[in-house]
Amino acid sequence: MDPSQEKCRRYSSATHHSNSDVSRPSAGDADKVGSLLPSNKYERLHGSVSRELPVWTQPAMLSGPPFEDILYEKAQDEAIAKITINRPERRNAFRPLTVMELKRAFDYARDDPEVGVVIFTGKGTEAFCSGGDQAVRGKHGYVGSDNIGRLNILDVQVQIRRLPKPVIAMVAGYAVGGGHVLHMVCDLTIAADNAVFGQTGPKVGSFDAGYGCSMMARLIGQKRAREMWFLARFYSAQEAMNMGLINTVVPLEKLEEETVVWCRKILQNSPMAIRLLKSALNAVEDGHAGLQELAGNATLLFYGSDEAIEGKTAYLEGRKPDFSKFPRLP
Ligand SMILES: CC(C)(COP(=O)(O)OP(=O)(O)OC[C@H]1O[C@@H](n2cnc3c(N)ncnc32)[C@H](O)[C@@H]1OP(=O)(O)O)[C@@H](O)C(=O)NCCC(=O)NCCSC(=O)c1cc(O)c2ccccc2c1O
Secondary structure, eight states, X not given: OOHHHHHHHHHHHHHHTOOTTSXXXXXXXXXXXXXTSOOOHHHHHHOOOOOOOOOEEOOOOSSSSOOSSEEEEXXXXXXXXXXXXXXXXXXXXXXXXXXXXXXXXXXXXXXXTTOOEEEEEESSSSXXXXXXXXXXXXXXXEEOTTOOXXXXXXXXXXXXXXXXSOEXXXXXXXXXXXXXXXXXXXXXXXXXXXXXXXXXXXXXXXXXXXXXXXXXXXXXXXHHHHXXXXXXXXXXXXXXXXXXXXXXXXXXGGHHHHXXXXXXXXXXXXXXXXXXXXXXXXXXXXXHHHHHXXXXXXXXXXXXXXXXXXXXXXXXXXXXXXXXXXXXXX
16 A cells, blocks of 8 residues: 555544534534534534534632733533633733632532533633733742742643543643643643744743643653753744644634634533543553542442442441442453
């Protein structure tokens, strides 16, 4: 088979498993895109999703003061939460207050059983996030109203990584510095065609040697990661796409539409399967923490079984548990 035939074969094999609602760069309406792809019975049965924009509502806060630096919204009648860094005049740079609010918001999204997927974005079209606010950078990190320096965005990175629901970065404009690391720790990245990606740390006397390096090297390879960090140059959305740094690029005006389509497609699928897949994909890379996350899910599932319930019930009834009726599977 010559290289062009092989390319053709791979394309047709890929499109056979494609999802007709999820578009590639030239996003049109779902039916148009779908008509290019082979149809199958189960796909039709499973159903397509709407491309309508959701109605965003601001839920009453569960606790704490109103947010100043972020927005927390939920899609009306849909299991989608949206968390937005709301400092467009600073290209959505984060300060300690922003980070504390992000932590609260991601906790809300995690704990809310009505939420199945989270969109993480920046206000406006100029930037997703430009990293730490350099105006408040001190000797020990970014300084808030308590005069203490913090690098607490690292906690948010871990929080996103471990949140048992998909988090999708919706990127318009700059995703640079610590903002670039934030999109990398999200499960998926959907970029507008005006998105710009890059690390700026070495230019401003900073670096993220944690996920900022390890995650990046996993995504784009060691050589590219070194290039991205050492040169601290910026990359267009298309370049980022070609490097495997993001999932898709869409016209800016279609960004939210496309992102909610991806959310809706995910929400059609089994939430437990998605949860387990996220933790399994993490486990491969996260060592003890990854294993603990995956193992927690095993316990979560086991607690619902008759076998586990027999153990608990026997204890509460003060009798010996009878595990003899449960199979010892091969
Ligand atoms: C993002 C830009 C490329 C955008 O350029 P553009 O020309 O479009 O806009 P301006 O430069 O004019 O910006 C408009 C306005 O916003 C202010 N601003 C932008 N970004 C920041 C920022 N990060 N901090 C503070 N202020 C910012 C800018 O000053 C303008 O204000 P005016 O008053 O003049 O209107 C470009 O803005 C840019 O390059 N920004 C800086 C990007 C950057 O270097 N970020 C920090 C990297 S280090 C980091 O993020 C970081 C954070 C952590 O918490 C870490 C924790 C642990 C380890 C490592 C960490 C880390 O590296």
